[in-house]
Amino acid sequence: MKQILATFGPDGEIRIEAAGFTGSDCLEATRFLEEALGRVDAQSLTTDYYQTSNEGRLQQGQ
Template identity: 40%
Template sequence: MSTRTIEIIVETNGSTRVQTRGFTGSACTDASRFIEEALGKRTSERTTPEFFQTTEQQQRLREGGG
């Protein structure tokens, strides 16, 4: 299983960014929801290609099946 991480980036102007790695589908938003709620109102959201992968697709990629 791949490593899952949640990064919180605080910019010099005080804005924050939450970035998830190793999650697929909506698991990333589920995992980071509590952090986003603690940080305040969301002003934007940008998804990664992993957001659109299913667990099955990710498993095939890890096994080299493309």
């Protein structure tokens, strides 16, 4: 299941995580939030980013 998770810290920091996406789909899915919020201070990519769509389906048993 694809999800976008946003965590708001007490200091105003906002963390956005995309789960269930593979490849650059996660960047496309969160772009609207990044644009709305204004600036990105840091970005880290998970191993899901480096997978192709077929690899993601194989791991999920599809």
